């Protein structure tokens with residue numbers, strides 16, 4: 004199974020729009036792995052399109068004396084990049100804002116085309132952009148505990164493009180239309196119009212659909228997956244419909260390989276409006292994470308939950324749970340409102356509540372002693388029975404979550420299970436039970452519930468602290 008998620012575009016810092024693809028994709032991948040599939044996560048970086056041309060064009064205006072722009076330059080290019088990641092964060096938006104200037108726009112498109120065609124200086128500059136930017140992206144995904152098996156990108160599809168395009172032209176899969184090469188993909192019975200998939204633009208450059216098709220060539224060749232899942236904003240639905248149909252039509256993907264677009268909705272601010280900084284800009288993901296962390300840290304410190312040396316570790320675990328559970332507990336396709344106070348609350352349907360339940364069980368278990376091999380006894384009361392029934396739902400829940408690509412089902416399940424644990428705890432004397440056999444059965448039962456809760460939060464991508 005290939006899970007294509009993350010999808011960051013290089014040279015731009017991660018912003019809040021990158022939160023959902025990262026955490027939904029990571030949890031789907033972990034779910035597949037847990038259920039025994041061989042799942043490969045591929046970040047599929049956006050590193051081959053117009054944004055690269057925009058940066059090259061902008062640099063050529065700022066520092067025209069650099070050797071990368073001299074077509075006659077024969078020597079070796081400098082090892083050091085002529086910019087830092089902070090420079091790039093300013094260069095890209097500046098260049099992007101100039102797209103409306105026809106002259107600059109032409110220059111950027113030309114640079115994109117020449118980069119793709121292999122112009123030496125542009126490839127060298129591109130490598131610098133990649134080195135500087137990818138290191139930063141890795142750091143940011145690591146902070147989110149999101150890890151990819153493969154760090155491939157659109158550019159890695161490039162070597163597969165010429166043969167693929169030639170073949171599609173030769174077999175009449177691709178046809179000419181207004182100077183471009185397109186693959187007609189409309190089908191009888193379509194409820195809305197599905198425009199042709201553009202394979203090569205009239206200026207000869209490749210676009211998003213081209214690299215996605217060539218990436219499928221690479222994936223089939225290298226991994227021969229049973230399924231490829233794409234986790235992106237649901238507004239890319241049409242793009243994937245076109246790509247999937249084109250891939251089937253061209254025979255790039257056999258009927259036995261499933262293609263699925265997991266389209267997700269928008270994360271809005273607490274007021275239901277698109278998330279913006281006070282200045283009206285795009286909020287960086289780093290800022291969102293550090294705001295949540297600061298908020299949680301204040302609670303941890305105020306409530307004296309742990310000793311000073313544990314504050315940072317506990318805080319970051321609770322903050323991750325708040326952030327990820329807050330997102331994943333919604334059906335992916337739905338928009339939701341990001342509400343820091345609500346997500347970080349220790350009570351209610353939240354990540355911290357689940358952690359709190361785990362920590363509470365752990366504390367009882369540690370007071371009991373060795374518990375791992377104790378047998379579970381028949382239910383002594385209705386609360387024990389409800390908890391047992393809830394425990395049995397793990398398997399079917401995970402299967403259903405996988406089948407429907409819905410991590411929210413895992414969240415709903417552990418919320419129910421945690422509720423059963425807490426009711427049982429409140430209604431039953433566990434440690435003070437005098438019947439040793441009964442007591443051991445209780446302990447075994449909550450121990451099992453703890454294991455299940457831990458397994459599920461690991462699938463969701465977070466973990467529990469020792470104390471809370």
Ligand code: ARG
Pocket residue numbers: 007008009010011012047048049215233234235
């Ligand atoms: N870079 C793309 C974007 O920013 C997402 C890539 C998703 N994956 C794919 N194979 N198209 O929208």
